[in-house]
Amino acid sequence: MKKSWKEIPEGGLIVEPHTSLENKTGTWRSFRPVWDPQKCIHCMFCVFYCPDNAIPITKDDKPKRLDTNLDYCKGCGICANVCPTKAIEMVEEGDDQ
Amino acid sequence: MRKALTGAYAAAEAMRQINPDVVAAYPITPQTPIMERFAYFVNNGLVDTELIRVESEHSAMSAVVGASAAGARAMTATSSVGLALMFEVVNVASGLRLPIVMNVVNRALSAPINIHGDHSDSMACRDAGWIQIYSENPQEVYEHTLLAIKLSEDHDILLPSMIMQDGFITSHSVEPVDVLDDEVVKQFVGEFKPKHSLLFDKNPLTVGALELYDYFFETKRQQEEAMNVVKQKYYSYAEELSKLTGNKYPMVEKYFLDDAEVAIVALNSAVSTTKVVVDRLRAEGKKVGLLKIRLFRPFPYEEVQDALKNVKFVGVLDRSFSFGADAPVFAEIKNALYDLEVKPKLQSYIFGLGGRELYERDIENAFNQLLSGDVSKEKRYLNLRE
Ligand code: SF4
Numbered sequence: 103m104k105k106s107w108k109e110i111p112e113g114g115l116i117v118e119p120h121t122s123l124e125n126k127t128g129t130w131r132s133f134r135p136v137w138d139p140q141k142c143i144h145c146m147f148c149v150f151y152c153p154d155n156a157i158p159i160t161k162d163d164k165p166k167r168l169d170t171n172l173d174y175c176k177g178c179g180i181c182a183n184v185c186p187t188k189a190i191e192m193v194e195e196g197d198d199q
Numbered sequence: 200m201r202k203a204l205t206g207a208y209a210a211a212e213a214m215r216q217i218n219p220d221v222v223a224a225y226p227i228t229p230q231t232p233i234m235e236r237f238a239y240f241v242n243n244g245l246v247d248t249e250l251i252r253v254e255s256e257h258s259a260m261s262a263v264v265g266a267s268a269a270g271a272r273a274m275t276a277t278s279s280v281g282l283a284l285m286f287e288v289v290n291v292a293s294g295l296r297l298p299i300v301m302n303v304v305n306r307a308l309s310a311p312i313n314i315h316g317d318h319s320d321s322m323a324c325r326d327a328g329w330i331q332i333y334s335e336n337p338q339e340v341y342e343h344t345l346l347a348i349k350l351s352e353d354h355d356i357l358l359p360s361m362i363m364q365d366g367f368i369t370s371h372s373v374e375p376v377d378v379l380d381d382e383v384v385k386q387f388v389g390e391f392k393p394k395h396s397l398l399f400d401k402n403p404l405t406v407g408a409l410e411l412y413d414y415f416f417e418t419k420r421q422q423e424e425a426m427n428v429v430k431q432k433y434y435s436y437a438e439e440l441s442k443l444t445g446n447k448y449p450m451v452e453k454y455f456l457d458d459a460e461v462a463i464v465a466l467n468s469a470v471s472t473t474k475v476v477v478d479r480l481r482a483e484g485k486k487v488g489l490l491k492i493r494l495f496r497p498f499p500y501e502e503v504q505d506a507l508k509n510v511k512f513v514g515v516l517d518r519s520f521s522f523g524a525d526a527p528v529f530a531e532i533k534n535a536l537y538d539l540e541v542k543p544k545l546q547s548y549i550f551g552l553g554g555r556e557l558y559e560r561d562i563e564n565a566f567n568q569l570l571s572g573d574v575s576k577e578k579r580y581l582n583l584r585e
């Protein structure tokens with residue numbers, strides 16, 4: 103939850119380090135990528151193309167992609183566009199969240 | 200000690216005693232004698248201030264913003280188009296909650312170019328988030344500057360302040376000014392203790408970061424709250440200063456108002472002129488009074504309402520336009536009276552633009568109109584060639 107006006111430092115000051123971790127930039131998104139693990143062949147196309155590094159992978163010799171990190175995903179749809187198996191569908195953000 | 204000072208020198212005298220860490224300024228008529236005098240103090244080692252001579256007012260305000268964010272007590276002064284050139288950074292100062300104190304010597308905005316006094320400069324900044332205090336004479340310039348330091352630097356306030364005086368009429372006229380001892384002022388203003396500062400905070404501090412729709416609104420809401428706190432704390436600081444000077448600093452000052460049937464509202468030097476007329480008309484048995492506005496931001500709505508609630512006709516003097524709308528002071532007075540069951544009838548008077556004289560007879564004419572109930576919804580103009 104974002105803080106109320108009574109809880110933040112005055113003047114927009116940032117008075118401690120590491121506050122960028124609180125800044126979840128994914129709030130800009132108007133479309134959300136929905137990933138279907140059944141269709142995914144873990145080719146890593148989406149991982150390399152994602153401009154926000156928002157698709158995590160396992161740390162293996164043969165890495166597997168994991169579900170999208172929606173804290174940072176901007177909903178640009180590039181992943182859905184490059185996916186060879188159509189494993190990603192772009193769904194409009196709405197009340198279902 | 201009693202000294203013969205102009206309004207400009209009274210401001211400089213207050214600055215000398217406050218001994219700010221940093222002052223940055225650019226010369227502009229009629230502010231120039233403030234900085235000219237202060238530069239003399241710097242040159243003669245009477246203050247410890249770092250005086251930065253910048254290439255424009257935009258840079259002057261930028262330099263004091265930087266100094267204040269760093270943790271310095273920072274001051275400046277300006278006039279007219281100088282204030283207009285500062286405008287971008289004037290809003291940065293309040294937005295960053297930096298307790299900068301600035302003397303403004305009121306002068307008309309261009310065009311036509313004009314060096315004389317009216318209030319179009321400071322009134323154009325009335326929504327910039329600064330505390331605004333208007334001064335009747337050099338004595339008040341001196342005392343308001345001290346008061347502003349206390350208000351601005353309060354950690355529950357942290358808003359910059361402008362202290363206004365009329366160009367030439369006040370800034371260049373010598374009057375006797377009672378000046379406190381240096382040591383008394385030093386005790387009163389105390390050592391500057393910034394709440395946060397780039398130089399002295401233990402944690403790394405970011406000043407001026409981007410805020411979009413997710414936090415900007417909350418930050419602005421805080422500024423509004425700080426203005427509310429100014430009203431709550433104003434009188435504790437005003438009384439502290441009163442104990443030293445023997446003078447009073449009500450947000451609005453009533454002059455023969457308690458039994459007045461008609462009243463004029465004014466600020467800055469027009470107050471003194473109006474007092475002379477009130478004295479004369481009172482001697483003739485006419486029930487006239489005056490309301491002086493000292494604090495314009497935050498605006499003391501309740502105090503104005505209370506002061507004017509029993510008056511039948513009120514004339515409001517404005518030394519500036521808000522073109523196409525009610526003039527700045529008039530609009531606030533009208534707002535303040537809205538909640539009254541029985542409202543005084545109002546008349547807006549515009550006067551003195553570009554330094555046009557305001558004669559006693561102009562004020563007397565206005566009082567006579569008010570006394571005969573002759574008011575209208577149209578603006579009226581004092582000493583204008585029709
Ligand atoms: S929609 Fe864009 S930002 Fe989000 S995961 Fe796909 S490529 Fe990355």
Ligand code: SF4
Pocket residue numbers: 137141142143144145146147148149167181184185186187188189190
């Ligand atoms: S591009 Fe498609 S198939 Fe390849 S890893 Fe991403 S989701 Fe899986």
